[in-house]
Amino acid sequence: MPVTLKELAARAQVHPSTVSRVANNDPSLRIAQATRTRIEALLRETEYRPNGVARGLKLRQTLVLAVVIPDITNPFFAALFRGIEDGATPRGYQVLLCNTDGIPERQRAHLQSLAARRVDGVILASTFLKDPAVRWLRHQRTPYVLVNRFSDEGVDPFVGSDDVTGAMLATQHLIGLGHVRIGHLAGQPTVSTGVLRRKGYHAALSDAGIAADLDLLVESGFVEEGGAQAMERLLSLDRPPTAAFAVTDMTAVGAYGVARRRGLRIPEDLAIVGYNDIPLAARLIPGLTTVHVPIHEFGSVAARMVLEQIETGVLTPRRVVFAPQLVVRGSSLASADEQVLGRAGARSPAE
């Protein structure tokens, strides 16, 4: 059973507040050397650590951050979490992890619990466009940051990548390889990344003078299963695409499975490009060409942003947007020595 201030005070024959001041190294404390030594010995001996709950109540800070994501088994979010924890732990924070499976109701429930727990900050990576949960979050005075996806335009603190540019890089790469019928396994239009990556896809096609074929855009969502279904749809078309841009790497993984089952060779029969560059992308055979974003850094930056809000008390809606890079692997280019194209990894301050 952990020891309390009161018990220590009794053993040291002093008042609890004196023990507290010694423990916290209060500079305003004037104390006899002998007393101090006695108390310090006791603190060490008992390995006293102040009760975090009581401390949290008094100081109004819990030293807890919360991360809300769809699903930690998705490698993207696992890497993101590591980034967050790596940013938070050195500052004394620990991190609550909440999975929503993309269900708004669960997200809401989690956020309410978190608010009741008085977590010091929230990092949210499961938002929708027009998300009531985010609006609610704004009203609370809890520091928060949205990651990867944003909600209503530009009004929240945010860290992510330039999705339009990333999607354009991906699509232009396929166009450059001579593809004309390029499919898109698209994210939901209720999610910012879904919308913006579509936009980039369309922009690249239109820039190249390729007329958009509505059949070639199939909504897949962001996970493997949806990718597989959408790919099936594309391959069942009368004139199936020769290449596809998948809204995420996991979606691309689903597409790989379908191509394999149908006996299609990647990239000869079907070229595929993904988005995010999760570790799995490089391990696929062939390696998945994808748009690289600094996932771990998303996390550490997000952590720093929320910590900054906590420490300064100012909740400015700063946005950090990273420039994506295309990473070419075997899924688009048969003889690919892996190479990195696209803009350098510089961070740009504005969207």
Next chain:
Amino acid sequence: MPVTLKELAARAQVHPSTVSRVANNDPSLRIAQATRTRIEALLRETEYRPNGVARGLKLRQTLVLAVVIPDITNPFFAALFRGIEDGATPRGYQVLLCNTDGIPERQRAHLQSLAARRVDGVILASTFLKDPAVRWLRHQRTPYVLVNRFSDEGVDPFVGSDDVTGAMLATQHLIGLGHVRIGHLAGQPTVSTGVLRRKGYHAALSDAGIAADLDLLVESGFVEEGGAQAMERLLSLDRPPTAAFAVTDMTAVGAYGVARRRGLRIPEDLAIVGYNDIPLAARLIPGLTTVHVPIHEFGSVAARMVLEQIETGVLTPRRVVFAPQLVVRGSSLASADEQVLGRAGARSPAE
């Protein structure tokens, strides 16, 4: 800013304790219907939620569980975490996630923070044999459960699989396919799974009358990079193995990479069997034959066990050991229709 009991009491012209009793539906409360209605309206209107920190202090329970693992980006731990959260959330608990990267010092630091925070329970999946952190945990009166790995024999609450049997299934499978020179990419002898899976490997060889060749056992640790290095070692032998049992699936993934770089065909030139059956195993090409363990269930059972300890207040060192199953895929059997061998998935109460 969230509302407090005191404010509500002022607005309802009653004492805070009365509001509290209404909010908590205290059956011992006798109250006029009018007053109750008035208070309830206020509670709804303000969406009052009691301050969890204050509540935690008074009630001595935080409704927080902590999970300590090596690394969430390892799919095994991601699946485990989901199991835990799925077991904990419905009971009102949220979950802190702590990554240690297998560094004892970090594990210790995390556990101390967690104790200071008064988390209600700890689920630890990063222990070593003879782990001082676990001994320390035993002295604290915090409910805890070890998962997958245990520490000193049998004295802690534990949920995991029968590692010896699992390793035997894997090795026997390779023997049954005619392999004689079977390598083992082994876990560290400081970790229970490392020790027990070696034991199973040796037992299977010895049962089959195959003399152990010390060169064929190379310590790889549990992650991809170590698997690659160990596989390099094995393949550089004068008489390299024709098959290998990897202590985890991630280790096997490392081996896949090496085999591929060296132009070896799996399973024709090198058969591989892993352990855990993470989702990635089935996606590899060829599919990875592996020992299936119910990872998600490890988590949900562990959560239930720790919740049970919390609720009953009794800390019995109950052990739940699952029987592993062999899942045969293409990495060991060229024409494999995937099949499930080995014992049925029944749960056995004892080790």
Next chain:
DNA sequence: TTGCGGTGAACAAACGATTGCTCTATGTTA
């Protein structure tokens, strides 16, 4: 002797809830 300044601590009020107990009306029974 009175007053003063510095030392070395104790005092006490929070932080926001929970809960056993007390208290005051009012209505009922003997």
Next chain:
DNA sequence: TAACATAGAGCAATCGTTTGTTCACCGCAA
């Protein structure tokens, strides 16, 4: 009419810290 039960609340302690303020004492100077 006196005693008493009951309804309907309020009171106050407590959880373990933190921190602004007060206090007692001692030595020293006026």
